[in-house]
Amino acid sequence: MRVLKLSDMSKVVHTRGGDAPVRVAVLPDSFKGSARATDAAEAMARGAERALSGRPGGVHIDVLPFADGGEGTLDALLGSWGTPVLTVDTTDAVGRPTTARYGLSPDRTRGVVEAAEANGLPTVSDLPLRPRTATTRGLGPLVEALLDAGVEEILLCIGGSATTDGGTGLLRALGARFLAADGTELPDGGGSLTDLERIDLDGLDPRARSVRWRIACDVTNPLVGERGAAAVFGPQKGAGPEDVRVLDAGLDRLADVLSESTGTDVRDREGMGAAGGLPATLTAVLGAELLPGARLVAQTLDAERLVARADLVITGEGRFDRQSLDGKVVDAVRRMTPGHVPVLVVAGSVAVGPEELERSGVTAALSIAQGPESLDRMREHALPDITWTTYNGCRLLAHSLAPSRSQKEPRP
Template sequence: MVRVLLAPDKFKGTLTAAEVADHLGRGIRARRDDVEITTAPVADGGDGLLAACVAAGYDRVEVEAVDALGRPARTAFARRGDTAVVELAAVAGLAALGGRRRPLTATTRGVGRVVVAALDAGCRHVVLGIGGSASTDGGAGLVRALGARVTDGGGHDIADGGAALLDAAALDVQRLDPRLRDVRLEIASDVDNPLLGSLGAAAVYGPQKGATADQVALLDRALERWADVVATATGVDHRDDAGAGAAGGVGFGSVAILGAVLRPGVQLVLAMIGFAERLRGVDLVVTGEGSLDEQTLRGKAPVGVADAARRAGVPVIVVAGRCRLDDLQVKEAGFDAAYSLVDEAGSEQEALTRPGPLLERIGARIADGLERAS
C-alpha cells in the first residue's frame, strides 16, 4: 500500500491548511482508493499555527483578550502539558481587521494578555508565533500587558501603538510578571529583518499594514526612540539582531525585555507536532502554500517540510496557488515536482475563486503518478 502524508500550509486568503489537505485527499482518493492518506497541517509561526497544533493533538483553550485595535476579542491558545502555543495573528493579526488598518495605533497588548492566560493556566513553556501582525509597536503592547511600564517625560503612561513610542522616555521592568523568570519563551518567526532602517520593521512591513511613506518614516523614528529607551533600561542593545524587526518589532521587544529566544518558525512548529515521527513509513509527502516564490526559499513552511522529508528519504511534491520559481529553483529547494493552481486553471482569477476543485484535480494527477510508480 502506498502511504501519502499531506502536510500543506494555508493558502492565504483562500483556504486553511486543513482545507487544502482535505481537497488534495479527495482528489487522490477519486483515482486511488487503496492509498493510505494521513494529514499534518503545518505553519511557520503565522496564521494557522494554532490550527496546526490542535490538529496534532494540542488542546484549544479559549480566552478573552483585545485585538490590534484594542477591542474585546475572543481568542485561544493551544496547550499540551505545560507548553502553550500562542498565535499573534489569532488575536492581533492583520487579517482579522479587514479594511480597518491602523498602522500608527495598532497594538500587541492582546498578545500579552493571552500569554498571561497561559501563565495563569500553569504553562511554563510558551511558544509565540508572530507572523501576520497588524501593528508596528516594537512589542511594547505585549510587554506592557505583562507588567512593564512605558512612560513619557512627565512620568505618564504613553498611549498604545507604534506612533506613541515617539513619546517614550523610560521603561520600568520592575513589575514584569515574576513568573516569566521560570518560563521558557520561544518566538517562532520566519524573517531576519533588523528593527530599523530600510530593511527594518516599518520600511518592509509597514506598507502591508496600511502605512503611507510618511507614516513609515514616523514609525521608524518611533522604533528608534523605543530602542534607545530599552537599551538604557536593560543595558543591552538588540536593535540590529536578526529577527528584531519581525512582527513590527515584537521580535525586538520579546528578546530585549522578556529574554525570549528567536527560532526559525517552521523548524519549531515541525518539532512541536512531531513531524519526524509522522514521516515513518511514508512513501510521499505533499506540501504547499499560497505562493511559491523567493520568500519560500527563506525558510517558509514548504521548504522546512522538504528538508525534513529529504532527511527521511521521502520524496516531496509541492502544490501552490501560484509558482514563481523556475524548475532549477524548485529542485534545489528539495521538491521533486511542483503543481500550481494558476497553471491548472489557466488564470489567477480562477485560481483564487475555485481553489478547492483545482486542488482536487491536482490531487488526481498526483494519484495518477502514484499509479504509474506502483
C-alpha cells in the same frame, strides 16, 4: 483491509495480508483563500488513498496540516493536535473590544497565539490607520489566559500587524511601565517612545518570565534603520514619511533603554523588526527565542520524525513559486525529507521552472487547475481538484514507491 477515518486528523491505514504498506506523509500549507491546511490535508489523503490502496501491502497515510508561522498557523496546530479553539475578550490595535482566539496542546503545556488576532491589520481595516498610537496591548489577555492555564511554553506567531510599538503594549498589559523623564507613564503606541527614559519591570507578571517564549518570525529585518520596522513595514500600516521618522526614532530609543535595563542589545539583531518590533521587548525582557516559522511548526509537531519514515511526501500551497523554496512550508518539508524519498507538490498554481525545480529536490509539482479558469471558479471546487491532482501525482509516482526504511541524508 482496515480503514481508520480521518477524524481529528488521525492516520488513515490500509493493510492487506502481511505485506508492509507504503507510507505516505501529507503535510500541506493552507491554500490561501481557498482551503485551510486541515481541509487540504484531508483532500490530499483521499487522493493518495485512492491511488495507492490497491498495492500489495496497501498504504499508510500520516496527515499533518502544516503552516509557516503566519496566518493559519493556529488552525494548523490545533487541527494536528485535535484540540479546540479557545477565545478571550480583548482589544484590537486601536483599543476597541474584540474577541481573539488561542489554543493549547493536548497536554496543556504549550499555548499558541497568532498576534494578528489582537493587533492585526484586518481587525482595524474599517478605520483610518493610526501608525503612531496602534498598540499590541490586546495581546496581554491572550498571554494571561495561557499563563492562567499553566503552560510551560508560549508559541507566538507574528505577522500582519497594524502596530509599530516594539511590543511595549504587550509588556504594559503584563504589568511593565514605560516612563518619561518626569516619571509619568507614556501613552500607548510607538509614537511616544522618543520620550522613553526608564522601564519599570517591578509589576511585571512573574509567570511571564517563568515560561519559554518562542516566536515564529520569517523576516530578518533589524529593529531600526533603513531596513527596520518603521521604514520597511510602517507605510503599509499607514505611516507617512514623518510618521516613519518618529517611529524609527522611538524604536531606537527603546533599544537604548532596553539595553540599559536588561543588558541585551536588540538594535541590530536579525528579526527584531518583525511585526513592528514586537520581538524586541520579548527578547530583551523575557528571553524569547526567534525561529523561522516553518521550522518552529515542524519542531512543535515533530514533523521530521514523520517524514523520516515515509516512502512518499506530499505537500502544497496556493502558489508554488520561488518564495516557496525560501523558508515557506514547501521549503521546510523538502529540507527535512530524506533525499531518497520523492516529494510531490500540489498547488493552485506552479510558477517554478524545470531547472529550478530540479535543483530544489522536489520530484514533481502539479497545479490543480483543470484548464483556463478564474481564481474565483478555482476556489469553488478547490478541494475536489486537490484530491484529483494528488491522485494523478501518486499514480505517476506509484511505480517508484517500494516500502523502504533506509535512512539517508535529507535534502540540502
